[in-house]
Amino acid sequence: MTRISFLGAAGTVTGSKYLVETEAARVLVDCGLFQGVKALRERNWSPPAVAPADLDAVLLTHAHIDHTGYVPRLCAEGYRGRVHCTSGTEDLLQILLPDAGHLEEEAARLASRHSAERKHTALPLFTADQARSSLEQLVAHDFEHEFSPAPGLVARFSRAGHILGSACLILQTESESIIFSGDVGRPNDPIMRPPEALPAAEYLLIESTYGDRRHPEAPASETLEQVVLETAERGGTILIPSFAVGRAQHILHLLAELRHEGRIPDIPVFLDSPMSINATEIFCRHKDDHRLSESQCHSMCKVAHYTRTASESKALARRSGPMIIISASGMASGGRILHHLRRCLPDPRHVVLFVGFQAAGTRGRSLLDGADEVKIHGQYVPVRARVTEIPALSAHADYAELLDWLRMSNIAPRRTFVTHGEAAAADALRRRLRDHLGWDAVVPEDGSSWTLDSRHERS
Ligand SMILES: [Zn+2]
Structure with missing residues (x-):
């Protein structure tokens, strides 16, 4: 029994x-x-x-x-x-x-x-x-x-x-x-x-x-391509809160493919999460677990600049022009994503793009539910940036x-x-x-x- x-x-x-x-x-x-x-x-x-x-x-x-x-x-x-x-x-x-x-x-x-x-x-x-x-x-x-x-x-x-x-x-x-x-x-x-x-x-x-x-039929790459094209044209930042393990590698792979196929412009991509960086390296060591070839793994690892230190992360805020920032945590509940959100949310040029499940009660869920302000580090930040998601990436x-x-x-x-x-x-x-x-x-x-x-x- x-x-x-x-x-x-x-x-x-x-x-x-x-x-x-x-x-x-x-x-x-x-x-x-x-x-x-x-x-x-x-x-x-x-x-x-x-x-x-x-x-x-x-x-x-x-x-x-x-x-x-x-x-x-x-x-x-x-x-x-x-x-x-x-x-x-x-x-x-x-x-x-x-x-x-x-x-x-x-x-x-x-x-x-x-x-x-x-x-x-x-x-x-x-x-x-x-x-x-x-x-x-x-x-x-x-x-x-x-x-x-x-x-x-x-x-x-x-x-x-x-x-x-x-x-x-x-x-x-x-x-x-x-x-x-x-x-x-x-x-x-x-x-x-x-x-x-x-x-x-x-x-x-x-x-x-x-x-x-049900997840939508449209491939995730198409949604990502569209968001990148639109936002790059406005000179905005595409901010992607992402789980360090899984989603981050998926996004990197899609960006590498889109860039390889010439479907998105060559704007800088930053992987701003030491944990995602380490997870990406582990990913490439476990070849039996996934479908990517050696060269696909290599392109995935090379598509982004890695920002390991906190000061490198903060310095991203001083960059001008379009860019893509992938950072953690995936539900925007903590981590480096918070200081990027504080900068990006009040400005309609930018986009916050969610790529994973947002649990009830998290900042990510309230942003996706259309909140017009969110509290970050004890302060209310107005939401004027576009907030959207790629549900097909689940x-x-x-x-x-x-x-x-x-x-x-x-x-x-x-x-x-x-x-x-x-x-x-x-x-x-x-x-x-x-x-x-x-x-x-x-x-x-x-x-x-x-x-x-x-x-x-x-x-
Ligand atoms: Zn899980």
């Missing part, structure tokens, strides 16, 4: 954490941070639902912080076991987790300064040092290679095509097989290889980020792509849990699984536990 508890990414897209308990073992699948609105972020401070020292293993589907960012805290709170992942994920975490710790420390410093008169010291959730020491617990596995993370369990990672190293986890307990989809990529992504068909399993957890949406399959992928898999699960989606998206996918595939699908409540056996007892 196996029990599964939904400790995050239930009714929301962040904080992925699934606790799997059998008679012999207790493991955590994904160990993510909650992101977005304050009420969600505060949940990162709740005591863990299971004592970290009582866990036998942690398994990670991919490197994104909403799937991994709680690892340093878990280790700081006493988890001493292994953290299993693919080697692409391991490489990316070497840069992502220390950076997350660094951001935590910075946020705590700022909060302490603002409340200095109240004599309140804000603490980081974890420090960069704690993040670095948690990396020692990582163990990398090849795709499709079986390993036993804990007594009575056999696990293997299968390619998910979402970002470098991303995987679906196939977990076999003594009595059941369970598949955790992680985040699922798209069948025709220009960079990532498509998700592998799933094997048979009794239970499936499937993400539903785009459970209620790294997540839409509902039709998910259904196609499941149809060509052998899986036929006894029950499917729809997770990692905002309420409407999760419910829409649940209904589609029922109507199109005839599957028994549920959207588990946040914090609920389910016993996996033929009777589906819920406790």
Whole structure:
């Protein structure tokens, strides 16, 4: 008998954490941070639902912080076991987790300064040092290679095509097989290889980020070309808030292709995010994970000037003429993108171009929803620049792509849990699984536990 508890990414897209308990073992699948609105972020401070020292293993589907960012805290709170992942994920975490710790420390410093008169010291959730020491617990596995993370369990990672190293986890307990989809990529992504068909399993957890949406048919490159042409003519900046891993490389690749084909003018491109720069280098080291040839990788790396230091980043504001700046964070919640937004938003010559999912409660979402001002570093900044997005660039399959992928898999699960989606998206996918595939699908409540056996007892 196996029990599964939904400790995050239930009714929301962040904080992925699934606790799997059998008679012999207790493991955590994904160990993510909650992101977005304050009420969600505060949940990162709740005591863990299971004592970290009582866990036998942690398994990670991919490197994104909403799937991994709680690892340093878990280790700081006493988890001493292994953290299993693919080697692409391991490489990316070497840069992502220390950076997350660094951001935590910075946020705590700022909060302490603002409340200095109240004599309140804000603490980081974890420090960069704690993040670095948690990396020692990582163990990398090849795709499709079986390993036993804990007594009575056999696990293997299968390619998910979402970002470098991303995987679906196939977990076999003594009595059941369970598949955790992680985040699922798209069948025709220009960079990532498509998700592998799933094997048979009794239970499936499937993400539903785009459970209620289809991505537009128009290729991302056309939208990007148009935005670049229009903005360059006005002498404006194209500001692209981008996730360091995945989206940034995708944009660089598209820009390299557009420039190569002579479809956009030769305006300077700046990759203004040390993490994206490092991620791009890692990307080119993991050739099996993506579709790009050696020479495409080379052009992708050469299309942008890299600005590594903070002073180089600030100096971009003094440049005149059209340019493209790719910077983090992807949802405009922190990082260097903020000082570029302060400069660009009040001026109608510029464009802010979003290229990834914007979670509820983030600055990115309110900009896309048409906010006429946003608060940055404690000040209200008017929005006069054009704000737009390239939805076709998503790294997540839409509902039709998910259904196609499941149809060509052998899986036929006894029950499917729809997770990692905002309420409407999760419910829409649940209904589609029922109507199109005839599957028994549920959207588990946040914090609920389910016993996996033929009777589906819920406790
Ligand atoms: Zn992801």
